[in-house]
Amino acid sequence: MQFELIETGSEVRLRTAQIELGWSRESGALVVMALHGGPNVLGHGPPRPGLDIALGSNTSWTAPRSFARYLSHKVTTGEDGVRVTMAVGLGPLKIRDHYTVRGALVERRAEIENVGPDDLRMFGARLILPNARVGNAQTCQLDAPGNSVRPRVPLSVAAAQRRNVLPRRFFAPGVRGGQALEPAPTQGPGLLALHGAAPPQTLLCWFRAEADAALPFVEGVEGWADAVSLAHEVGVTGWLRPGEHLAAGVQCALIVDGPWAKARERFLATLAPRERSAPWVGDTPIYLTSAADHNGLAGLADAVPDLAALGVGALALRPVHPCVDGQILDLEGVDPALGTPVDLRRLVETAHSAGLRVLLDLSLQGCAAESRYLTERPDWFARSEVGAFVIGPPPDVPATSAHPGVAPPPGCYSFDWHSDDLQAHMLAWACAQIEDLSIDGFRAVAPYSPVLSWTRRAPHYASDGALIPMAWLGQLRESMDQHRPGLALLSALPGPGYGASCDGLYDYPVHLMFVHTALRRLSAHELRDYLDDIRYVSPPGVARIGFMESHDTCYINPLADGLRGSRISRMLLAGMALCGFVPSLWSGQEQGEEPFLRSLLGLWRSEPALRRGSADFTAARCDSAEVMAVLREHEGRRLLGLMHTGSRRSEVVIELPSGKRGAAPRDLLAASPLALRVDGGALRLALAPFSAYCLQLS
Secondary structure: OOEEEEEOOOEEEEEEOOEEEEEEOOOOOEEEEEEOOOOOOOOOOOOOOOEEEEEOOOOOEOOOOOOOEEEEEEEEEEOOEEEEEEEEEEOOEEEEEEEEEEOOEEEEEEEEEEOOOOOEEEEEEEEEEEEEOOOOOOOOEEEOOOOOOOOOEEHHHHHOOOOOOOOOOOOOOOOEOOEOOOOEOOOOOOOEEEEEEOOEEEEEEEEEOOOOOEEEEEEEEOOEEEEEEEEEEEOOOEEEOOOOEEEEEEEEEEEEOOOHHHHHHHHHOOOOOOOOOOHHHHHOOEEEEOHHHHOOHHHHHHHHHHHHHHOOOEEEEOOOOOEEOOEEOOOOOOOOOOOOHHHHHHHHHHHHHOOOEEEEEEEOOEEOOOOOHHHHOHHHEOEOOOOOEOEEOOOOOOOOOOEOOEOOOOOEEEEOOOOHHHHHHHHHHHHHHHHHHOOOEEEEEOOOOOOOOOOOEOOEOOOOOOOHHHHHHHHHHHHHHHHOOOOEEEEOOOOHHHHOOOOEEEOHHHHHHHHHHHOOOOOHHHHHHHHHHHOOOOOOOOEEEEEOOOOOHHHHOHHHHHOOOOHHHHHHHHHHHHOOOEEEEEOOOOOOOHHHHHHHHHHHHHOHHHHOOEEEOOOOEEOOOOEEEEEEEEOOEEEEEEEEOOOOOEEEEEEOOOOOOOOOOEEOOOOOOOEEEEEOOEEEEEEOOOEEEEEEOO
């Protein structure tokens, strides 16, 4: 690649045929990023460092206390592009900030070295694109799809955010674990985007993990509303002896010469499509349950005919082996409180006879304190620096998500996934369940938060095992495919990293955004834009699972459980199904709701347009911001899904695109007739409060 290097007293600039980059010779931060001949998208504010490191504790960040200083730079070329390395001093650290330029794409990786005389305890690294803005400050907007962030956030609102302050509701209608943005790649895509209208241009910034996840965040400067910094806080944690190095992931940045709609397509092209090993997951409503809720395995087997009649296609069982407060005691056998191995086999046989598949929960977090494995297999577990077992947060429950009066389940002694014996044992155990029980797959419950093992074992560091469970699922996927075709692997964490090996992901951010739309914290039109965006950040070929209740909504969103049996709950679950999310129910959610669920699940299973059809959220336009409309099409079949979030009966007008209009449509979902009339290409409808409809157009 041809390039030009320009060095002045204040900057180092790199120019290629497509892009221009510039670094400060004061702090080493990237302060210029522009397409060739285009406007700069960085440096629109007071100087700030492009790197920060937490030393001593997870709140003790170095840059505010020690000035980041430029040391030197180096430029090399190779087959992968032009590589620029900026050496930056930060307190007792020397950081080599590596940038690789490929066309308009910039990939960044930080290498952190302890150049001081003492051992250092590192708790994280922040990779920052400082003071970004695209176009005019009044028209610039931020999007972070796949999180709990409102779509099309004005730049001034984004610039008001602070990393350690609870996000404002106008920025994020709902939060999980005290955060609006999800760690990437475990819970979210990690994408941040700024876009402007004049000229139409978009800056994309995302994170690609190597060994540690990263939490994306945006942050402005006090008194400065014309720019916002885009950043990823990498969870790299460990001891640094003098002369030792740690690396902190890959942050990617790309300027797209075009609007957000074009830029999100460019991002989608970076995601590898995957052919599902179990395509039936996308067609099958799921019933997540604990056998204890049915008085044991025998009682659940007796309930199978009713669940099949309801339209359920798969049972996902919470742990059936001996547990304490939901934490593993013993992987072998069946909890006597639930029944016997014979009862479990009878349940699987009964479900299969009724046409239902059966999945078991696969807990990857750790074990209860009373587990025999702590004495029999002590090498399986993470240790503190003094050698004590590490207690981690419970699976699926962020440490900060407990609500007053709602205590999360106790934590467990955390697995250290560096253990080859642990990996081999868990793999053998999973394969044995498939063989012995003839189950149809697993629902993997991986750690929500990384488990730190401070035992000093070179070359490992404290957070080094954070992503091993995700990689291990790839090994399990290969073994499952070898056993028999059609075995499914689901993940309780929705990040794209799990989409590489899993057939379906439980989508928690979508759950939150639907609920907060019902609470009027988000308009139906905003939800439409949000859903339109996430199609471009989700792993292609992986089913997204939607739910109103799950086993942990009582901790992360108690209101969802409180809505059980309401018009709102029915509207939201139907809305998720109309938008293409696989419906999932939690144990007991069906009680008193059987007629509605039979209608909804029956429609889902009978209509390929809902399960496999294209989803167009912009084709049908409604004059009411309380109505979300989605056009679903498959092999000539056209359906119009509607979700009315208003609390009063409303008359609305929906404009259909030319070529999609036909005779008066009929509703396939509502129990009562829908009042409508056709006026040219428009539908005039009278919609009930908190209601959902599926109109057959052709």
